[in-house]
Amino acid sequence: MQTDQILMMFFAGVLLLGALGFFLGRGKAARTRAGGTHMHSQPDQYAWFAVLSSAGPALIVAFFSAIVLGVFENAFPGWLAVAGALGLGAFGLFVGLNRIRPELKARDSLEQAVKWTLLSAASISILTTFGILFSILFEAIRFFQMESFWYFITGTNWAPGDSFLEAAGRGEGAEGPSGNFGAVSLFAGTFMITAIAMLVAVPIGVSAAIYMAEYAPEHVRTVAKPVLEVLAGIPTVVYGFFAAITVAPLIVSAADSVGLDASFNNALAPGIVMGIMIIPFISSLSDDVITSVPNAMRQGSLALGTTRNETIRFVVLPAALPGIISATLLGVSRALGETMIVVMAAGMRPNLTGNPLEDMTTVTVSIVSSLTGDNEFESAATLSAFALGLMLFAITLALNSVSVMMIRRFREKYAINDL
Amino acid sequence: MAQSLDDISRQLKKRHRKSKHMKWLSMSALIAAAAFLVLFLVDMVVKGLPAFQQAYIQVEVDYSERASELPLAAVEADVRELVSRGYLRLIPNRMEADPDLLGTQRMEWVLADDAVDQHLKGRDTRLKDKQIAVIERLVEQGNAELRFNTVFFTNGDSKLPEMAGLASAAVGSVLVLIVTLAFAFPVGVMTAVYLEEFAPDNRFTRFLEININNLAAIPSILFGLLGLAIFINFFGTPRSSALAGGLTLGLMTLPIIIITARAALRAVPDSIRQAAFGVGATRWQAVRDHVLPLSMPGILTGSIIGMAQALGETAPLIIIGMIAYIPDAPGSFTEAATVLPAQIFTWAGMPESAYVERTAAGIIVLLSVLITLNATAVYLRKKFERRW
Numbered sequence: 001m002q003t004d005q006i007l008m009m010f011f012a013g014v015l016l017l018g019a020l021g022f023f024l025g026r027g028k029a030a031r032t033r034a035g036g037t038h039m040h041s042q043p044d045q046y047a048w049f050a051v052l053s054s055a056g057p058a059l060i061v062a063f064f065s066a067i068v069l070g071v072f073e074n075a076f077p078g079w080l081a082v083a084g085a086l087g088l089g090a091f092g093l094f095v096g097l098n099r100i101r102p103e104l105k106a107r108d109s110l111e112q113a114v115k116w117t118l119l120s121a122a123s124i125s126i127l128t129t130f131g132i133l134f135s136i137l138f139e140a141i142r143f144f145q146m147e148s149f150w151y152f153i154t155g156t157n158w159a160p161g162d163s164f165l166e167a168a169g170r171g172e173g174a175e176g177p178s179g180n181f182g183a184v185s186l187f188a189g190t191f192m193i194t195a196i197a198m199l200v201a202v203p204i205g206v207s208a209a210i211y212m213a214e215y216a217p218e219h220v221r222t223v224a225k226p227v228l229e230v231l232a233g234i235p236t237v238v239y240g241f242f243a244a245i246t247v248a249p250l251i252v253s254a255a256d257s258v259g260l261d262a263s264f265n266n267a268l269a270p271g272i273v274m275g276i277m278i279i280p281f282i283s284s285l286s287d288d289v290i291t292s293v294p295n296a297m298r299q300g301s302l303a304l305g306t307t308r309n310e311t312i313r314f315v316v317l318p319a320a321l322p323g324i325i326s327a328t329l330l331g332v333s334r335a336l337g338e339t340m341i342v343v344m345a346a347g348m349r350p351n352l353t354g355n356p357l358e359d360m361t362t363v364t365v366s367i368v369s370s371l372t373g374d375n376e377f378e379s380a381a382t383l384s385a386f387a388l389g390l391m392l393f394a395i396t397l398a399l400n401s402v403s404v405m406m407i408r409r410f411r412e413k414y415a416i417n418d419l
Numbered sequence: 420m421a422q423s424l425d426d427i428s429r430q431l432k433k434r435h436r437k438s439k440h441m442k443w444l445s446m447s448a449l450i451a452a453a454a455f456l457v458l459f460l461v462d463m464v465v466k467g468l469p470a471f472q473q474a475y476i477q478v479e480v481d482y483s484e485r486a487s488e489l490p491l492a493a494v495e496a497d498v499r500e501l502v503s504r505g506y507l508r509l510i511p512n513r514m515e516a517d518p519d520l521l522g523t524q525r526m527e528w529v530l531a532d533d534a535v536d537q538h539l540k541g542r543d544t545r546l547k548d549k550q551i552a553v554i555e556r557l558v559e560q561g562n563a564e565l566r567f568n569t570v571f572f573t574n575g576d577s578k579l580p581e582m583a584g585l586a587s588a589a590v591g592s593v594l595v596l597i598v599t600l601a602f603a604f605p606v607g608v609m610t611a612v613y614l615e616e617f618a619p620d621n622r623f624t625r626f627l628e629i630n631i632n633n634l635a636a637i638p639s640i641l642f643g644l645l646g647l648a649i650f651i652n653f654f655g656t657p658r659s660s661a662l663a664g665g666l667t668l669g670l671m672t673l674p675i676i677i678i679t680a681r682a683a684l685r686a687v688p689d690s691i692r693q694a695a696f697g698v699g700a701t702r703w704q705a706v707r708d709h710v711l712p713l714s715m716p717g718i719l720t721g722s723i724i725g726m727a728q729a730l731g732e733t734a735p736l737i738i739i740g741m742i743a744y745i746p747d748a749p750g751s752f753t754e755a756a757t758v759l760p761a762q763i764f765t766w767a768g769m770p771e772s773a774y775v776e777r778t779a780a781g782i783i784v785l786l787s788v789l790i791t792l793n794a795t796a797v798y799l800r801k802k803f804e805r806r807w
Contacts, residue, residue: 238731
């Protein structure tokens with residue numbers, strides 16, 4: 001039988017059980033109450049109690065058998081799981097209906113059930129984090145069983161294609177068995193592009209935030225905020241196209257005019273465009289931080305006869321510095337993980353160089369290219385994506401944690417609650 | 420050393436000048452950001468607008484016996500290269516569908532090749548001088564013109580630029596968003612309700628909060644790796660399907676919905692809850708009948724913003740294979756599908772200039788949808804916002 005047919009049958013069965021539970025339960029409760037007995041809860045609450053006692057076990061059994069079937073394929077046939085789940089549901093319906101008595105606290109059981117349902121929904125986000133961590137970790141471990149971890153973090157030769165040739169016995173063998181997955185040049189490219197992006201985003205973002213928080217009249221703020229939000233809402237694939245089609249040729253011709261040789265996949269174009277993309281993140285968080293610096297500090301400073309400029313530079317900005325650093329770190333973490341702009345505008349060639357006009361590739365580009373290639377999933381070339389992903393996860397997690405710590409310190413220092 | 424008043428007032432002037440400079444400097448940063456936005460939008464519109472027009476030429480089509488086998492024979496040799504190959508390829512099908520066509524000859528407006536289209540729009544093409552002469556003749560006779568490009572909105576992807584359209588990607592995007600919303604909205608709202616209304620202040624709750632904030636900052640491409648490892652390799656969801664893509668994006672938008680829904684729930688004043696408890700409602704009754712309905716506008720606004728973000732996301736979908744070549748719109752959640760941004764990405768990698776134009780046009784369409792979504796969100800917020 002088809003999977004979707006089985007699923008259809010199951011959901012039809014659960015719906016039927018639930019409906020049966022609801023109407024039979026309500027009928028029984030209503031009859032009891034009509035007989036003049038005082039009941040603890042409302043008839044509808046008894047009805048939902050019956051629904052829960054029938055559909056609940058069925059859903060739980062189905063959920064766990066789906067997981068078991070996911071781990072061990074064909075451990076038992078799918079229809080068996082459905083039959084078991086529905087059978088248990090029917091049994092639950094019978095028990096539940098029998099338990100409907102005046103003294104049953106259906107309302108309290110309902111409350112507990114709702115609470116547990118909400119809690120399990122909330123756990124999904126925890127499961128997601130661990131899902132990301134473990135799915136990446138396991139594949140990365142498989143990768144490191146094939147390739148040397150030490151070379152991965154210190155080596156400079158990134159040539160997944162050669163590993164395939166070597167596995168096929170056609171490699172030149174010059175690098176030895178573990179010499180094809182040195183990620184240093186990828187990280188160098190990533191950090192170069194990130195650095196360019198931050199050189200664009202931090203000065204502009206922070207200055208814009210200073211203007212918005214300290215100088216701008218109200219009507220400018222109401223216009224400028226949405227403009228920056230639009231900048232943040234533009235999809236990255238669109239920025240990538242802009243970088244590749246418009247900015248990169250501009251940079252090449254600009255470099256040409258001063259006698260420099262630039263590649264069309266130079267690191268400058270994605271870096272600058274990524275910087276533009278990050279401006280709103282930095283400016284909006286910095287804006288929030290600067291506006292929440294207590295006004296007493298400004299007043300105190302102005303009362304001493306400083307100019308506005310001096311107040312901002314010597315009082316407001318130092319106070320807001322942890323927040324601004326936190327915003328910058330968040331921006332860095334976003335730049336490191338940004339994919340589409342670099343996939344479309346940066347190069348594919350791992351290149352260890354300090355020249356931003358040359359083409360270079362990044363971690364995210366390598367992840368994409370190794371997973372969209374026609375390599376086998378089990379091959380080291382494909383699994384290398386997960387090793388790179390693990391590095392990316394670790395770095396961005398660390399950056400985010402530091403960022404959260406900085407903002408908390410700022411908040412505690414000035415007793416600000418709404419940040 | 421004592422300073423004269425003159426010195427001090429000179430210093431003061433300098434300080435005030437500096438202060439003014441700082442104002443202008445910081446303002447110019449904001450102007451720079453706005454200028455980038457304008458430059459970018461103008462660039463896209465200039466590049467993309469031509470794609471909303473498409474060249475058609477009027478040629479004589481000969482539905483002969485030979486044409487049903489060799490479609491090239493249906494038009495005269497000099498315009499053969501100028502007519503879209505996609506049109507010619509369909510001639511036998513049309514003749515089969517309508518037997519009366521056989522043996523007739525008539526003038527028909529047909530879709531032109533992308534080279535003709537680009538030539539009429541004033542770009543350099545691979546056309547030979549002889550062909551350009553033919554085009555010029557057609558233009559003079561009024562047999563070639565640019566029309567509104569309906570193909571762009573009704574066709575799926577194609578390897579022929581003049582036949583390529585957004586329709587299948589748009590359908591894919593809708594399917595993906597349905598899955599995303601169906602997953603992320605209930606789970607997100609339930610999480611928010613739990614954290615705001617039910618959760619005790621303990622270590623688990625704090626862990627949950629930190630975890631959600633972290634999730635919001637994880638690079639989107641890692642969600643793609645998760646989707647690949649969990650949904651596709653583990654649960655066996657079909658690769659490239661709207662289901663796998665929607666669930667992946669659902670996990671990605673979850674933190675956004677949770678954070679905005681929590682803010683909306685927190686905005687409901689405690690007096691509402693106290694009143695509900697006062698008349699004997701349980702926590703769940705108070706939430707269901709009072710707090711949730713009151714915070715719904717805020718929750719919806721947050722969800723729309725989350726959906727807009729999911730609509731523009733590409734990286735995780737590339738990882739789970741949603742950049743496949745999809746000429747026909749997917750009919751179900753488990754069929755291979757592609758989405759608007761992925762379609763834009765695919766076109767951006769094509770060498771023909773007609774694709775560059777279409778990429779920019781696709782971007783215009785995508786941005787219009789996003790702006791509409793965000794404007795709706797802002798409107799909803801303005802309309803239903805309540806100050807307590």
